[in-house]
Amino acid sequence: MDNFNYYFDNIHLLGIQGMNKKTIQSILERAQYFNQKKKNRKNKILKDSLVINLFFENSTRTKASFEIAAKSMSADILNISVSSSSIKKGETLIDTAATLNAMHPDFLILRHPNSGAAEMLSKHVECSIINAGDGRHEHPTQALLDAAVIKEEGINLEGLKIAICGDILNSRVARSNIYLLTTMGAQVSVIGPPTLIPKDIERMGVKVFFDLNSGLKSSDIIMILRLQNERMDGSETPSKREYYSFFGINENNLKLAKKNALVMHPGPMNRGVEIASLLADNNEISLVKKQVEMGVSVRIACLEMLKLSRNKLLK
Amino acid sequence: MDNFNYYFDNIHLLGIQGMNKKTIQSILERAQYFNQKKKNRKNKILKDSLVINLFFENSTRTKASFEIAAKSMSADILNISVSSSSIKKGETLIDTAATLNAMHPDFLILRHPNSGAAEMLSKHVECSIINAGDGRHEHPTQALLDAAVIKEEGINLEGLKIAICGDILNSRVARSNIYLLTTMGAQVSVIGPPTLIPKDIERMGVKVFFDLNSGLKSSDIIMILRLQNERMDGSETPSKREYYSFFGINENNLKLAKKNALVMHPGPMNRGVEIASLLADNNEISLVKKQVEMGVSVRIACLEMLKLSRNKLLK
Amino acid sequence: MDNFNYYFDNIHLLGIQGMNKKTIQSILERAQYFNQKKKNRKNKILKDSLVINLFFENSTRTKASFEIAAKSMSADILNISVSSSSIKKGETLIDTAATLNAMHPDFLILRHPNSGAAEMLSKHVECSIINAGDGRHEHPTQALLDAAVIKEEGINLEGLKIAICGDILNSRVARSNIYLLTTMGAQVSVIGPPTLIPKDIERMGVKVFFDLNSGLKSSDIIMILRLQNERMDGSETPSKREYYSFFGINENNLKLAKKNALVMHPGPMNRGVEIASLLADNNEISLVKKQVEMGVSVRIACLEMLKLSRNKLLK
Known part of the structure; x- marks a missing residue:
């Protein structure tokens, strides 16, 4: 088990940016391995290790997922x-x-409201830092688990057409996913109101759509982003109801995408805002539950990967 | 150890209502077994199992009790x-x-302010749900630990005269205890002001008393309920002081009950409101400490019971 | 390992006051042993034991330190x-x-805002109480870890000149350190504004200085205390800026002390209030990081010590 090769030579996991295809592939493969029945319960890989979850923002799923992985x-x-x-x-x-x-x-697993917090920390400590979300910057394990779920569905990332829909501007999930998906050869579109899409986003290799109809067209997968409460009735979007009518995904407008298109959401969902409640519960189409499940397996793989590179690099 | 028979065929523990005598007896017997010196420290029954304490209300004792049991x-x-x-x-x-x-x-051990929350959840998950208190509905492990303490005192539940005193209307502890005690053949009275006793409570097989004197008469055990802060000075009771003068139990009015009558309280206690401070500290009469102690043992038994029924039912 | 002799015959650790030299020496020696590379990761000394961290005040380092020690x-x-x-x-x-x-x-590891809380508790429980800070009274493991760090630096406590600088009046860290250091034969000075130094402090065997210049003179070590936020702009000190100008320690005024003098701080630090930021980060002079590290080792030693005395005394 200790011989698995992740092709990774850093003691920190700070983001997807700069990570190469081979590394990403190895993590996904290993996560899928751990995701097989009972393979993620229970091993001794981190026996005698100490993990600290340091969260400066509220979180249920990410914190619990790392905690379960570590335990x-x-x-x-x-x-x-x-x-x-x-x-x-x-x-x-x-x-x-x-x-x-x-x-x-x-x-040290860090979630912090400031972009760049994880990288800054990594320069002041000897332990391995895992970025569990830093401001609007990156959330690498989320992108990795999303990709692992897609692969687990038997779908190839190369050439895949993915639309990311919602608040791109403020989303670390979107950024990490864009880095990962474009690296793996997927075609990424982003959809949202102009106020929630950064001006120069095309430089990241994505197409931009300001309306749902053209954006969804011929997509295989739609990644729906959470609309933060603080943006719901502010200057960026007129109101929850308006947002839903223009950018909320439901079983009806999903028909604009490819037949058998699937939807993903990093959670927690605002039902009736960015996603229709019926769609959220349709496990034929929604991969939400599988994302949570794979989350634990991906974090096990990432912890193992960092342990192996520490052993290699610090010897 | 794995051969203990609980006569229970559900993967969830949602309430006492509907639980039969044989099942209750088996849980009490097993809890008493675990309560023997050091028997509750430390076994491997849940090795490789994952338990989640999901608490939507503040709690020290119940949460800690489940955590200690699981660990x-x-x-x-x-x-x-x-x-x-x-x-x-x-x-x-x-x-x-x-x-x-x-x-x-x-x-998944759930405490939630809404009655019925645990049962609703049980329909959406594959794991075993333990109801650790849902609104005014039930708190089954509390009733089981209360009964186990009584048995541990060498007292037979059959024919026992128990008075439950206080806020019956809002108490899940009272409801679970009434179900359990009447099933086991005890004679249950409830005592409290009319505003805090539900109209149709007699249907549950209990006698109702609106004054302490007649209610305590010939009782073997008095279960004192906690008066919630939010009811202390509202419309339901005039004031703390008034409540104490009419329904607070002390060493003096306890003489109205049978000689050697014992008192119980699920905690946390409001000293000087529903119970006199001196009485609370009198370990000859008060079983409070033993209730907490038995709490851990009962929860160990319940976790074991559910593990065994999962093994049986999901094979 | 079980044969280490702490010369301690109490099942509680409530304070340094009254602790003799031999006991202190044994704890320091044992803590230094655990502080050697990897000696504090991982042993079975408390296998089957249950530890409760009961904290009535916010704390990162002390709580984490005890938790890591116990685990x-x-x-x-x-x-x-x-x-x-x-x-x-x-x-x-x-x-x-x-x-x-x-x-x-x-x-039961207790932190509580009331002085004397730990001792009061110890009279009501059967478990071992460790005082992790009670009001203005004592914080024994802090004083022990401070002393262990000094010894680890190769410095003898006997005859050592130490200045404790800051809010002596409200500091349990100061009190525990004064007890320990005077017992071990060190010469202790306290420095601070008259409003933050108790009137009768000389009785504890220390010299009092109201100005930094004379206080620092010929000191080997300066222990800098945290200035509590609530005192920064109140009647006790004029303002943060004023406090810094009169009592803040920096690399410049440190020259008033002995050559190669070292500084300590129990943390968390208010940079630019009681300590200059540059000095805090100068690991040649500041022992802050070593104090945190030794904190875990001292707590391991204290837990072991109490376990051994329980075994001895309760048999």
């Missing part, structure tokens, strides 16, 4: 969240992390 | 509470639970 | 903090602790 690998894991910590006392991110680093964890 | 059985356990989760982001109970379910826990 | 010793550990517990429902400290005690933990 299934027999690691010790600590959860530290902002509300119950001395960050309230005004300590800086760096000081908090340096403090935790001095307790010799092997992994 | 003593060598399970991995996750704690998820509302305040640190994406429920704040507006996700529904079902979506949260479906998300967690997709991470393949073996048990 | 590295293979204990089960529960974290209970005020915000997610029924303490909000008005339960008293004693009732909360009695409840947890009835679940048979081996250790």
Whole structure:
């Protein structure tokens, strides 16, 4: 088991940007392996390792997913969240992390509202940093699990037509997915209102659509993004109802895409805002449940990968 | 150890209602077994199992009790509470639970303010649901631990005279206890102000008393319920002081009950409201400490029971 | 390993006051042993033991440090903090602790805003209480880790000149350190504004200085205390900026102390208030990182010590 080769030579997982095809393929393959029945319950890969979940933003699924992954690998894991910590006392991110680093964890899994927080941290600690979402920047394990689910469906990423729909501007999920999918040879479109699409997004190798009809056309998969509450009734979108009428995906407008097109959502979903409730519950079309399931397996693979590169690089 | 027969054929523990005498007896017997010195520290019954504590209400004792039970059985356990989760982001109970379910826990222990939440969930997940309190509905492990403590005192439930005193209307503890105690052949009275006793409670097989004097008469055991803060100075009770003068139990009015009558309280106690402080601390009369202790043992038994029925039913 | 002799005969660790030299020496020696590379990862000393972290105040480092220590010793550990517990429902400290005690933990690690809380608790429970900070009273493991770091630097405590600088009045860290350092034969000075130094502090065997210049003179080590936010702009100190100009330690005024003098800080630091940011980051002079690291090792030693005395005393 220790001989699996991830073709990865970094002790941190900070983003998808710059990751090559071979590395991505190996992670997906390994995640699919762990996702087989009971393969993700229970191994000794991280026996004697210490993992710290350091979350500066609320999260159920990502935090739980990493925690379950770490526990299934027999690691010790600590959860530290902002509300119950001395960050309230005004300590800086760096000081908090340096403090935790001095307790010799092997992994520090960081979620932080500032873009670039994970990379900055990685320069101040000896442990491996996993970026579990930093501001609008990246959320690499989300993109990896999305791709692993697509592969698990028997779909090839090369040449696949994917539309990412919603708040592209503020979404780290969108950015990580765009990096990964374009690297793997998929054709990526982004769909959303002009206020929620960055001006220069074409440089990332994607097509831009401001209306759903033309955007969905001939798509194999639609990735629906969560609309953040704070944007629902502000200047960026007129209202929940308006947003739904223009960009909400339902079983009806899904017909604009290819026959048998599938939908994905990183969760948590706003039913009736970016996705119709009926569609969300249609497990023939929606891959949401499989995304959560694969999330644990992908994180097991990423933790294993970093452990292996630490062993290789720090020897 | 795996051969203990609980006479139970459900993968969920949602309530006491409908549970038969034989099943209840087996759980109590097994809980008493685990409650013997050190028998609840430490076994491998849930080795490789994953337990999730999903609490939508504050709780110290019930949450800690389940966590200690699960850990003593060598399970991995996750704690998820509302305040640190994406429920704040507006996700529904079902979506949260479906998300967690997709991470393949073996048990989901749910506390939720809505009556019926546990049963509703059980229809959407593959894991075993344990109801750790749902609104005003049921709190089955509390009733089981109360009964196990009574048996541990050498007292027979059949024919036992028990008075439940306080806010019957809003109490899931009262409902679960009434189901259990009447099933086991005890004679149950309820005592409280008319505003806090449901109109049709006699149908559950209990006698109703609106004053303490007649209610306590000839009782072997008095179960004192917690008066919720939000009812203390509202329309339901005039004030803390008034409530205490009419329905607070102390060593003096306890003399109205049988000689050597015992008192129980599910905790946390409001000293000087529903129970006198001196009485709460009198371990000759108060079984409160033993209830907490038995709580861990009962939860170990319930987790074992569900594991065994899963093995039987899902094969 | 079980034969290490701590010369300690109490099942609780409530403070440094009254602890003799031999005991302190043994703890420091043992902590240094655990602090050697990988010695604090991972042993079976607390296999089958249950540890509860009961924190009534926010804390990152102390809570995490105890949790990592307990996990590295293979204990089960529960974290209970005020915000997610029924303490909000008005339960008293004693009732909360009695409840947890009835679940048979081996250790209860308590942080509480009231001075004397740990000692009071110790009279109501059977488990071992470790005081992790009680009001302005004591924080024994902090003083022990500070001393262990000094020893680890090859510095003898006997005859050492140490200045403790800042809010002495409200600091449990200062009190525990004064007890420990004077017991070990160090010469302790305290430096701070008159409003933040208790009137009768000389009785503890320390010299008092109201200005930095004379206080730092000939000091080998300066322990800088955290200035609590609530005192920064109140009546006790004029403002952050004023405090820094009079009592903030930087690389410049440090020259007033002995050549090669070192600085310590229990964290979290207020950079630019009690310590200059550059100095905080200068690992040649600042022992802050080593203090955090030693924190885990000292707590492992303390947990082992109490386990051994329980075995001895309760047999």
